[in-house]
Amino acid sequence: MSELSPDSLSDRLITAVQPSRISQLRFERGATVFRQGDIASAVFVIEAGRVRLSRMSADGVQLVLYVANAGESFAEASLSAAHYHCDAIAETDVIVLALPKADLLASMTSDPMQGMTFALALASQVRDLRTKLELRNIRSATERVLAWLRLHATGSPSHVLLRRSWTLIAEELGLTREAVYRALAKLEQQGQIARKEGCVHLLKR
């Protein structure tokens, strides 16, 4: 999860390029960051807002591939492609950093350590995504929320510090916020968790 292992991927990307080569761009809601077919010239990191990546399907329907939030990077795969393979549209007003592809590639090839660091950050991203996907395999909302809590629990007695609103967490869990609140209420009532402002304690059974 991006909280447990803070998304070091965007950090790795940023530190791999000279600050002077990074451009900060602003887009209004609905604006185009890039289009499918444009020359792939940069990898992006979102400082604020969200960007929707989508593609036209073979039968002419726009498919959402991913919605990237603040702190995340996108279009990493453009490093190995001449053109972008999807559209990137600002879903909200957004501030992004554009990291020139050429600089990233140069940095990776010139310094093997740099390439490896980048690869390791990606590997950790892969692990996180797989875990998020596995969470979604849990059908029951209550069980899903409980598993999420366990995944994020630290310390002894084990507890979770909430860094984001439940609304956002619900989104990550693939549930509505209502379902999450109900799950929390149920878990608390069953004595599996205890909540107090910004912190959830997991109770041993």
Added chain:
Amino acid sequence: MSELSPDSLSDRLITAVQPSRISQLRFERGATVFRQGDIASAVFVIEAGRVRLSRMSADGVQLVLYVANAGESFAEASLSAAHYHCDAIAETDVIVLALPKADLLASMTSDPMQGMTFALALASQVRDLRTKLELRNIRSATERVLAWLRLHATGSPSHVLLRRSWTLIAEELGLTREAVYRALAKLEQQGQIARKEGCVHLLKR
């Protein structure tokens, strides 16, 4: 999706190591591939069967982090860790390739091209996983199946060749196979798709 862009990650891993250094291992169902805390000495690629990655949560419950299937790799993140952070248990009889961590790291640092290739394969894996995750955000079973079909459609007229059983596809979609069959029946009846043994055609509307 691993079908659209065939999981080149495992291929990249395998070709990065001298064949003589790769060991093929067999485990029976239920056997342990490695345990949390064991010295991280290899990255694995599954030739057949499935392996469950799980971890003990802080409150003493075993959490499934990921279930890796044939063709997939796992424990890539062990490249950057001294010890494995989870248990790997064979869910079925399984054949895996163990790629020594030392060899992989050596290959990546000695040849910058190698490291970059690996990073790019990981980036593409990240893209695939994000797309799978995004699919799960579609609540309606019918819409989800349709989106999956569009995502995998190729050619003109656009169609999808089925490489796996619907049962397996249902699993990837996070639905029961029954729900998928019903979705397919509905789509066919609505005239959105046409099926004939092993191939689904997407009909323009």
Added chain:
DNA sequence: CGAAACGTTGACCGTTTTCAATTACAGTGG
């Protein structure tokens, strides 16, 4: 100080899951 987002709970309805049953087919072993 309003507007917008968050937190919370209740009720209802639609969808999916579950459970069950059936057909088809591939591989196995006697």
Added chain:
DNA sequence: CCACTGTAATTGAAAACGGTCAACGTTTCG
């Protein structure tokens, strides 16, 4: 060569669960 077992493909019916809508108090923020 044929029962026999296991998986895949379907479809139906009932039950459970989460989504949606509604309502309301609270907090946040420009």
